[in-house]
Amino acid sequence: MLDLVVFYFFAALAVVSAVLVVTRRNVVHSAIFLATALLATAGIFLSLRAEFLFIVQIILYTGGIMVLYVFVIMLVNLDVALHQVQFNRRWYVALLLTVVLGAQAFAAILVSRQSLYALPPAPAQALEPNTELVAWGLFHTYVLPFEIASVLLLVAMIGGVVMAKKRI
Amino acid sequence: MDLNAILQWPHLVPLICALAIVLVLPLVAGYIVLVERKVMADMQVRLGPMRVGPHGLLQPIADAVKLLLKEDIIPENADRYIFWLAPLISVTAAMLALSAVPIGPVFLIADLNIGLLFILGVGALGIFGIVLGGWASNSHYSLLGALRSAAQLVSYETSAGMAVVGALLLAGTLSTRAIVERQAQDGVWFLFAAPVGFFVYLVASIAETNRAPFDMPEAESELVAGYMTEYSGFRWALYFLAEYTNMIVVASIATTLFLGGYLRPFAGTPIFDFLDYLPALLILLVAGYCFYRAPKQPVSVQKGFMAVVGLLCGGMALLLALPVAAPAGSFLAGAKPGLHGAFWFLAKVGAYLYVFMWLRFTFPRYRFDQLMRLGWQFLLPVSMANLAGIAAALALHRGLGWGVVPSFALTTALTVAAAAYLVWIGEKHEVGKIGEEETAGNA
Amino acid sequence: MVPIGHYLFLSLALFSIGIVGVVTRRNVIIILMSIELILNAVNINLVAFSRLVGSVEGQIFAIFIITDAAAEAAVGLGIIIAFFRNRETVLADEMDILKW
Numbered sequence: 149m150l151d152l153v154v155f156y157f158f159a160a161l162a163v164v165s166a167v168l169v170v171t172r173r174n175v176v177h178s179a180i181f182l183a184t185a186l187l188a189t190a191g192i193f194l195s196l197r198a199e200f201l202f203i204v205q206i207i208l209y210t211g212g213i214m215v216l217y218v219f220v221i222m223l224v225n226l227d228v229a230l231h232q233v234q235f236n237r238r239w240y241v242a243l244l245l246t247v248v249l250g251a252q253a254f255a256a257i258l259v260s261r262q263s264l265y266a267l268p269p270a271p272a273q274a275l276e277p278n279t280e281l282v283a284w285g286l287f288h289t290y291v292l293p294f295e296i297a298s299v300l301l302l303v304a305m306i307g308g309v310v311m312a313k314k315r316i
Numbered sequence: 317m318d319l320n321a322i323l324q325w326p327h328l329v330p331l332i333c334a335l336a337i338v339l340v341l342p343l344v345a346g347y348i349v350l351v352e353r354k355v356m357a358d359m360q361v362r363l364g365p366m367r368v369g370p371h372g373l374l375q376p377i378a379d380a381v382k383l384l385l386k387e388d389i390i391p392e393n394a395d396r397y398i399f400w401l402a403p404l405i406s407v408t409a410a411m412l413a414l415s416a417v418p419i420g421p422v423f424l425i426a427d428l429n430i431g432l433l434f435i436l437g438v439g440a441l442g443i444f445g446i447v448l449g450g451w452a453s454n455s456h457y458s459l460l461g462a463l464r465s466a467a468q469l470v471s472y473e474t475s476a477g478m479a480v481v482g483a484l485l486l487a488g489t490l491s492t493r494a495i496v497e498r499q500a501q502d503g504v505w506f507l508f509a510a511p512v513g514f515f516v517y518l519v520a521s522i523a524e525t526n527r528a529p530f531d532m533p534e535a536e537s538e539l540v541a542g543y544m545t546e547y548s549g550f551r552w553a554l555y556f557l558a559e560y561t562n563m564i565v566v567a568s569i570a571t572t573l574f575l576g577g578y579l580r581p582f583a584g585t586p587i588f589d590f591l592d593y594l595p596a597l598l599i600l601l602v603a604g605y606c607f608y609r610a611p612k613q614p615v616s617v618q619k620g621f622m623a624v625v626g627l628l629c630g631g632m633a634l635l636l637a638l639p640v641a642a643p644a645g646s647f648l649a650g651a652k653p654g655l656h657g658a659f660w661f662l663a664k665v666g667a668y669l670y671v672f673m674w675l676r677f678t679f680p681r682y683r684f685d686q687l688m689r690l691g692w693q694f695l696l697p698v699s700m701a702n703l704a705g706i707a708a709a710l711a712l713h714r715g716l717g718w719g720v721v722p723s724f725a726l727t728t729a730l731t732v733a734a735a736a737y738l739v740w741i742g743e744k745h746e747v748g749k750i751g752e753e754e755t756a757g758n759a
Numbered sequence: 760m761v762p763i764g765h766y767l768f769l770s771l772a773l774f775s776i777g778i779v780g781v782v783t784r785r786n787v788i789i790i791l792m793s794i795e796l797i798l799n800a801v802n803i804n805l806v807a808f809s810r811l812v813g814s815v816e817g818q819i820f821a822i823f824i825i826t827d828a829a830a831e832a833a834v835g836l837g838i839i840i841a842f843f844r845n846r847e848t849v850l851a852d853e854m855d856i857l858k859w
Contacts (some may be wrong), residue, residue: 154771155761166773166796170780175788176398176451181446182792185773189799192769195761196810201818201825203433205802208825211440213795213832215466218447220836221788222459224488225841232850235783242782242817257771261764270813279430281815282822290819297826305832311837314844 162188175221183214198274200279218223223277325590330425336685337414337425340415345378345560354672360675386549390576391454394546398452398605403551406445406558412567415440417568418492420657431492432484432569434729435710436477439565441468442558450543461542463713464684468523471691472530476520479700482513482706483573488735496577503584505576509709509724512731514574516695518671521566523691525559527672529679530687567668568661578657592652595659596637694742698735771792773800784852793813798828 165185172178188204236242275281286294350365350372357364365372390399416431418424428434443466450462483506485589487495501507505516534542544555573578582588606626609688613619636659638654682690705727712723773796780793802821809817816829846856 149763153767155765159765162769163772163776166776168775169794169796170784170789174395175786176448178393178789178792179814180398180401180448183794185796186799192766192803192805196766196806197780198806198809198821199428199430200819201802201806201821203777203827207433207437207440209795209799211443213472213829215443215447216446216832216836217788217792218451219463219466220840221453222447222463223840224788224849229647232785234785236785236852239783243779246775246779247780247786249778250771252772253774254768257764257767258857261762264763265803266809267811269763269811271792274813275810277429278818282818285819290816293823300830301364301826304833307497308833308837311834311841315773 151195155192158188158191158195161185162192173230175225176218179214179218179221184219186210186214197275198278200282233316317696321353321566329422333419333423333425336414339413341411341414341561342380342557343376343559345564347564348378348560348669349556350376350678355670355673356677359674364516370618380553382484383549383553388550388566388586389548390548391546393455395452399546399551402445402449402452403547403554403558404445405440405448407554407561409441410558410561411439412441413701414561414568417565418496418577419661420654421493421496422654423658424493427491427493430490432480432490432573435492435565435569436473438482439562440469442562445555445558446543447484449547452504453546455541455546455651456491458543458545461545461561463532465526465543467548467683468530468533468687471688472520472523472695475695475699476524477519478696478703479513479517479743480522480569480573482699482703483517485703485706485710486510487573492572492577495572500583501577503582505574507574507576508704510574510706511728512698513560513706513733514570516699516702517574520695520699521570522672522675522690523687525562525672527563528676529682529691532681532684532687563669563672567665567672570668571661575668576660577664578661580656580660593637593657594664595656596633596640599629599636599733600634603627603633639661643676689742694735694738697738698731701731701734760810763807763811770800770804771802773797778840783804785852787839787849787851787854788836790851791832795828795832797825798833 162185165181165188168181169178169185172181184211186205190210191204193199193200194203321346353375354364355359357668365375368375368378369690390396415425416428416434418427418431428504446469447466450458450460450465453459484495486488486502486506489495489498522528526534534544544552547555576583580591580594582591603626606622606629609621610626612617614624636655638649639650639655642648708730709723709727712718712726713720777793777796777800780796781790784790784793804822805817805821805824807817809815809821831837840848846853847855
């Protein structure tokens with residue numbers, strides 16, 4: 149019962165914030181609502197007993213990526229952009245596309261979720277102790293993707309610095 | 317609903333702690349400001365606030381009343397909602413971070429499995445409050461100050477995080493209470509096993525809280541008041557509260573990780589059990605000093621005041637001494653870990669904050685580019701060297717079976733050598749630039 | 760545990776809202792933010808299944824996605840800054856230098 153209430157609270161918060169992200173005229177407002185959506189997602193992670201992912205989402209996504217977004221918004225903020233047309237000229241095609249895609253996926257989930265309900269959920273102890281299990285997976289089983297991710301971050305860092313410089 | 321059932325409720329102590337923090341913290345922050353002004357005055361050979369109340373003790377209350385009654389000004393063309401929201405984010409993030417801090421073995425709002433990471437992560441959310449506040453003020457000074465402050469915070473967060481990870485290697489767990497218990501088990505505070513890490517964390521935490529000598533973004537002579545320029549009255553008080561709460565949070569992290577948390581010195585060894593009387597003794601000394609100075613006060617009100625303070629200290633000393641003298645197993649003896657833990661924790665946090673204040677009134681301010689250079693080109697390599705050093709020490713001690721002292725001494729020496737090398741390179745770089753300028757001017 | 764279908768529908772909702780944002784808005788920064796929404800929707804899906812199955816691999820995959828999102832946000836925002844310096848605009852319609 150409490151699980152359901154918590155889920156609906158965070159889910160409603162996430163969906164409302166997401167809708168506000170894509171509809172606000174002011175970019176800074178969109179950024180704040182995206183931060184709220186990310187925090188709601190972190191709450192969902194916590195309710196799914198993924199505690200390490202919850203804190204990683206807060207530190208990296210909300211505390212790192214969103215701060216980066218807000219920085220850049222302040223550097224490129226144009227008052228002119230506030231008064232221009234916000235949406236594409238072909239927005240109805242886009243909406244039609246999304247509705248069709250969404251309806252397909254919705255139907256797929258509706259049809260197939262019975263077979264998923266037949267699967268009993270694993271006991272919560274399978275995910276304890278969360279941090280140690282994630283660390284074991286990252287550094288033993290999936291150490292190659294981990295190293296590739298660090299190389300990717302290095303490449304992104306160098307690329308970002310080179311692109312933002314005035315003279316190379 | 318009988319009293320016993322309520323007392324057995326597991327969420328009772330966390331709820332009381334949370335209420336205490338939210339209600340009492342603003343008052344405590346105000347008095348920390350008063351302590352800072354008195355310490356500043358002492359270091360500048362003057363007296364500090366003396367007018368409001370005996371020895372200026374009602375000064376924070378007067379300041380709070382003034383701030384609450386001030387006119388609430390919102391700049392023209394400022395974004396009203398974000399202007400209202402920004403101080404709220406700062407204060408909420410700072411207070412939320414206090415929820416995983418172990419003030420005693422029992423006075424813990426939430427013993428999270430990821431406690432330390434939670435404090436670091438939620439503390440990092442305070443950056444939002446600063447950046448949004450600077451932007452919402454619709455003023456150049458505010459925006460520049462906010463961007464500078466946020467850049468500084470983000471830069472020093474990496475070094476602070478790595479210093480913390482170095483100590484976490486020694487602890488083996490992220491839960492704050494378990495880290496303190498581990499220090500009791502090992503018998504040594506992690507300060508002695510990772511002194512370079514403690515030094516890096518000290519410097520990084522001063523920069524994290526925008527304190528001098530790293531307070532360029534909010535220095536009065538530089539950018540008016542940085543991101544706080546357009547805030548007045550209660551909103552400014554909220555930002556100020558957030559800054560002092562952040563100071564308490566970083567002091568708590570340092571105390572938990574490096575200084576042994578709520579443990580008394582030599583917590584593991586029973587030989588030193590006489591040290592349990594130390595808290596009561598220290599407060600009795602304070603009471604004795606009050607009674608000694610009471611007859612020398614010029615005015616009778618102040619005499620009475622000193623006597624009252626002395627009596628209060630005496631009462632506190634009694635409160636701290638009774639659980640130690642009481643027979644084991646009684647209710648009083650059960651209260652010992654909580655009371656003494658709280659005393660030692662608050663004493664260590666107070667000492668750390670005193671070092672903050674001491675450094676503030678000793679060093680001149682860093683220029684912003686010097687600040688960034690220090691963060692990225694000195695502290696980050698040193699903290700990485702510290703991390704590698706502690707990992708090597710643990711490998712030598714646990715893997716190869718070396719003794720504790722040789723392995724840690726060796727790696728600390730290597731880390732200090734690396735830091736010295738970095739300082740030398742930094743000096744050479746600065747001197748080189750000045751040399752070039754001179755030759756260019758002469759040529 | 761909350762039935763898995765709930766998490767799938769939530770993930771689908773966030774995913775569609777993200778797609779609407781990407782194909783409809785003109786401001787490039789909001790397009791990037793909608794991409795972050797899409798990545799978050801995928802993360803919720805992964806973590807929900809990781810809880811259902813009882814294995815931590817879903818969460819490890821989600822960590823890699825977060826890392827990836829950070830790298831992509833950094834590079835994307837760098838491109839936006841470089842472009843803004845040149846053309847003074849952040850609207851996707853006006854980024855048409857390659858057309859002739």
